[in-house]
Amino acid sequence: MSQTTRTHEPTSAPGARATVDDAPTTPVAVQRRQPQGRMLKILPWIVTPSLVILIIVAWQLYVTLGDVNPFVFPPPAAVGQAFVVLVTDPATWAELGITVSEILIGFAVAVILGVIVGVVLGKLPWLELSIRPLIVISQVAPKVAFIPLFVIWFGFGMTSKIVLAALLAFFPVMLNVLLGVRSVEQGQREVMSSLNASRAQTFTQLELRSLQPYLFAGMEVGIVLATTGAIVGEYLGGSEGLGAMVVRAMNSLDAARTFALILLLALIGLVLYLIVNEAKRFFIPWHESVYGLRSET
């Protein structure tokens, strides 16, 4: 983090670190950093489109020069055309609605359960120690292998996909919350104690606010995994949603449509991630991960 960041960081907010260097930044230093700040602001608008164009050009060259069969790897123009057809079809939006609903519901369940379990385990180290092997086992178990069973247990509708999305998103949220609860500095606890704060007050005023950055870190990973879970659930055991559309397109040997659907799914994942990221900026503007980036740009 730069000096500029630390200089502007509010010290009153819980969870914020004490300022190391409170000396005002000199005008010269500010002037020196302004061009860099502007550059950082416009960098994504230059680099990302450039990379996209580069990838498309390389893709086109590869399929043209390599004489690649379009059934195996379609050219970008065919995928673009299929993408336009896809997004202008009302049926796609109906399926998209199903997929997004599964992702959001699964993610919400994961966040709620993740916070509850994370806080409980964070505050009860003996319990966390006792069940740690189970936590690790359940985290490393290949959950995708359970999809056929989920379909049988939870039915063919949205429920089985929501369960998978929630299951995948749960652990990063829970583990980050647990870490957040454990990361509250002893000194801050002592301050609360010296102010005669009750346990509830300590929790709401200190712990809950302190763990927010950790929670959002978990949520950023969780939303990506929830998206993956819902899509894989549809892919392996569904008849609705974009995942099922991918299966149909693949079975029809329609490679361009398959690629277009994958592109659409990737965009959905990106949008959902950005929403969570924006929520983080909104809820914890005081945290270094948000404030630091903002002052840099």
Added chain:
Amino acid sequence: MSRAVRPPATSRRRKNARVATALLAAGALALTACSTGGAPAASDGDEQETELTKMLVVTFLPLESFSFTPEMFAYSGGYFEKHGLDVQLQPVQGTAAAIQALLGGATPITRASTVDVFPAMEQGQELRSIGTMAYKSNLRVASTEDNSITSTADMEGATIGMGSLGGTSEKMLDLALGADGVPLDSVTRQAVPVTGATMEVVRQGQLDGYIVSLDTSLAIAQQNDDAVVDRAGLTDAPDIQTWITTADNLEDPELVEDLEAFLAAIDEAVQDVIDDAPNDFENVLQTLRESGDWSFPALEDDQVAVEALKIYTTETWVNEAADVRLLENDLEAWQTTYDTYVDAGLLQGGKDPQEWITNDYVPGD
């Protein structure tokens, strides 16, 4: 079994062959030493081993099914090696993936149903059928006595499960429904695990029935007293499972030689399975079981195994009209199948399907 590439048996056999060769060589050396007073052996054991041509063959599903008996038996019975091939069998998920693997050059040959391969052929893909593996479909519908499905009419308004949406099962269902005048959209399709466990979902009423392979249908019928397993009109629709390659491959003389050797090995293996029928396939099952290469419930169950192999050897791998020999493409049936698909709206029509087929590489008499 679902290992990606399958070298063990070949390696094992090779190792055994090497050990045997080494022992023979050692024995010969000892005898030579005795007879010639210790003259060095003239030949090296490794030189006696025939060099096998490596060949990666893609299968559209994992091999744990009697549907793949030709490949499994040719592999474990040493038929591929006899024909100079070191075949590795690589399963992929679904026929579409198998066709893509072929077109992408990952495999020189695979097998696929006409219902899946005709659309690609019609779109101009240079695919060629060089032999027929199955002259008809073996799909069955599993349901319960309370709500049995034994015809396409029973499926109207029903929810039918299948392994994959848009795949072979759904296309065959569409063909069967269309042929009987049942509206296609009157049947709800649902992707389900095509295992015996799904019967529970049928009992719960979430599904009315589901499409399964022959092996699974026999196992379901055996394990569930209330199960009804029926062709339900699915096998009435024409479907030919053919060995396919690309036109480019057929222009490569070396590859053609390998393809012919592959078909010859399959042909011989299938003929031996058929010949083992009076013996209740005891030799075939013994070879498959003792090889240790395969492990799936149907293989260990004598009743299911014999029943399945009976159907394959009498209805599936042989032409019931008996006017074409093993693996030979039935040109008339090929044309009829194409016309049926065109009539059903599955294909646009207007092509000559005979251009996509050849009997030049099928083993001769």
